[in-house]
Amino acid sequence: MRKRSLTNHLAPTVLLLVSLGLCVVLLELATGYLYERAGLANGKRTVDLYLGRTTEIRSGVKEAEKASIAPHPYLLYVHTPNMTVDGYQQTNSLGYRNKEFTVEKPADTIRIVVLGGSTTFMWPYVKNPADTWVARLETKLQAISSKHVQVINAGINYGTSAEALAGYVFRHRFLQPDIVIYHGGGNDVLPLFFDHYNPEYTHFRSAGSGSNPRPGEKRMLANSNMVRYLYARWLEPVGSVVVTQPFWEVDPAVALERVRQQAPIGFERNLDSLITLSKSSGSDVVLFGFLQARRQYLSKNAGAFKGYEDALIVGLEKNYEVLAKVRRRHNVPFVIPAQDRFQDDWFQDNCHLTPEGEEVKAQIMFEELKTHPQFLKGATASTSPTH
Numbered sequence: 001m002r003k004r005s006l007t008n009h010l011a012p013t014v015l016l017l018v019s020l021g022l023c024v025v026l027l028e029l030a031t032g033y034l035y036e037r038a039g040l041a042n043g044k045r046t047v048d049l050y051l052g053r054t055t056e057i058r059s060g061v062k063e064a065e066k067a068s069i070a071p072h073p074y075l076l077y078v079h080t081p082n083m084t085v086d087g088y089q090q091t092n093s094l095g096y097r098n099k100e101f102t103v104e105k106p107a108d109t110i111r112i113v114v115l116g117g118s119t120t121f122m123w124p125y126v127k128n129p130a131d132t133w134v135a136r137l138e139t140k141l142q143a144i145s146s147k148h149v150q151v152i153n154a155g156i157n158y159g160t161s162a163e164a165l166a167g168y169v170f171r172h173r174f175l176q177p178d179i180v181i182y183h184g185g186g187n188d189v190l191p192l193f194f195d196h197y198n199p200e201y202t203h204f205r206s207a208g209s210g211s212n213p214r215p216g217e218k219r220m221l222a223n224s225n226m227v228r229y230l231y232a233r234w235l236e237p238v239g240s241v242v243v244t245q246p247f248w249e250v251d252p253a254v255a256l257e258r259v260r261q262q263a264p265i266g267f268e269r270n271l272d273s274l275i276t277l278s279k280s281s282g283s284d285v286v287l288f289g290f291l292q293a294r295r296q297y298l299s300k301n302a303g304a305f306k307g308y309e310d311a312l313i314v315g316l317e318k319n320y321e322v323l324a325k326v327r328r329r330h331n332v333p334f335v336i337p338a339q340d341r342f343q344d345d346w347f348q349d350n351c352h353l354t355p356e357g358e359e360v361k362a363q364i365m366f367e368e369l370k371t372h373p374q375f376l377k378g379a380t381a382s383t384s385p386t387h
Contacts, residue, residue, distance in 0.1 A: 032225035035232065041067050043232030046240040050213040050221055050231075054080065068123070069157065071241045075166050076207060079121070079156060086127040097121055097129050097153035105176040109148045110141070110374050113172050113283075115164040115274075116183035118352065119290065120155025125352040129153075133353075136362035137369075145375055152177070158244065160187045161270035162201050168274055173281050178374050180278045181365065185290035185323060186351055188267040189315030193247045193255040193308075199266035208239040252307035259315045268322045275330045284372070287323050287334040288365060292316060293347040294339065302349035312350070335368045337361060 035044075045067050048054065068090075069077045083091040092100045105111050114120055114134050122132040129135055138151035154172050156163055161184055168180070191197065191204040198204075213221070220227045247255065271287075278285045292298065295313060299306040320336075327334035341364070346357035353361065369375060 028225045031229040035225055035229040038229070038232065040232040040236050042238070042240065043234070043236035046209070046235040046238065047221055047228050047231050049240060050218055054082075069241050071208065075170060076163060076205070077156070077242045078167075086124065088128055090123050090129060097123065097132070097134070097155070098150075101150065101152070103174055106148065109150055110145060110179075111175060111177045112138075112141075112149075112151045112179045112181060112369075113154050113168075113175055113177040114151060114181045114183060115168060115172065116155040116181075116288075117159040117187045118155065118157040119186065120183050121153060121157055122155070122352065122358065123157075125348055126355055126358060128355075131355040131358060133358040133361035133365070136359055137365050140362060140366040141369060141375065144370055155183075158187060160184075160191070160201060160205070161267050161274070162205075165270045165274050168277065173277065173283075176281075177278075177283050179286060179369070179372065180274075180283045181286045181288055182271070182274060183288040183290070185267070185316060185319040186292060188264060188319055189259070189312060190244075190247050191266065192259045192262050192264060192315050192318070193250050193311065194245055195258060197258075197262045197265075199269055201266055204245050206243045208241045208243050209235075247308070248304050252311065255308060256311040256314065259311045259318070264315075264318050264322055267319055268326065271322065271326045272329070275326065275332060279330070284374075285330070285332045286365075286368060287327055287332060289320060289323060289334065289336045290316060290351070291337045291339070291342065291353075291361070292351045293349075294344065297344050297347060298350045301347065305350055333368060335365060337364050 068080055068083060070080050072078045079091050079095045081091055081093050081095045090097060092098055120134060126132050132153065134151055134153040138149055142149040152175060154167060164182060164184060191201050194203050196203045221231060275285045295309050298309045298312060305312060323334055341360050342357055346354045348354060
């Protein structure tokens with residue numbers, strides 16, 4: 001009787017355990033399917049950071065921009081090296097938007113480093129790296145020089161002058177550039193939207209949650225689709241790499257008043273330091289002003305800026321005043337991209353251009369650099385640079 005009773009209890013228990021096991025397997029398969037197809041670009045990127053994996057970069061402007069950056073212990077964030085997407089290799093092994101090159105500058109080479117934000121880096125807005133204004137500038141300068149010309153794209157998406165300065169101090173200056181171009185001023189407007197302005201931008205930007213999982217999390221994430229999916233959904237809104245204060249939570253009228261009242265001290269400090277350090281390392285510096293669409297088109301393809309047009313315009317005017325002041329102080333060129341050289345339909349949003357616009361931007365900088373001593377010395381015999 002006891003054996004039969006034990007058997008009678010054991011069979012349902014085994015059946016229950018088998019059923020639970022099958023449910024877990026089916027749930028794992030289902031969540032694995034969902035995980036692969038869910039958007040959750042930021043959540044997935046955080047899971048990849050926890051697992052020490054390289055994030056898969058997918059097409060799409062907002063998701064791609066977030067997924068293309070990785071945390072850094074003292075540069076805040078950098079672009080992911082060896083990034084291939086949209087049919088092209090977008091970054092090399094050093095994270096620059098160039099073909100491979102050595103840190104040590106080769107002999108008989110004119111090396112230019114271009115610093116700036118997304119209007120310098122220009123991915124995902126321009127898919128082919130050869131169509132960026134930086135690459136087209138290299139082609140134009142190479143045509144007038146007997147030396148090898150290398151123009152390095154050191155732009156970083158959403159980068160302010162703070163990221164440009166930090167990147168130069170710890171990375172870019174070791175490339176031994178002959179010329180440093182700084183193309184910026186746009187992203188440095190947004191810190192003026194917020195109160196308690198701090199020249200170090202600590203009121204505007206901070207490090208994200210990081211990439212160190214808690215004990216046990218890495219093992220669970222590595223072995224369970226369900227855990228990965230739940231974590232991706234949970235972490236999607238969390239800034240894992242960098243946290244930037246959302247300007248759209250500031251009333252447009254308040255933003256405009258703050259821009260009018262606050263001085264862009266941080267922008268001026270950063271430019272002063274960047275130019276001083278560049279010159280002390282033997283590099284010439286060229287300042288290249290930020291270009292944004294005309295007022296009536298500022299929010300046409302950038303709905304988040306609706307209502308902030310005046311604040312953006314006043315802020316950029318202030319930053320242009322800083323650029324002009326710094327230019328006089330350090331006696332460096334300041335190139336202003338004339339608005340009337342650009343067609344309105346070349347703006348993909350408030351500031352990112354189509355390849356046609358990039359070509360004009362490259363031409364403007366070429367007109368400045370073609371008479372630089374580096375190119376007068378290295379001009380080809382068949383080319384006579386003109387003013």
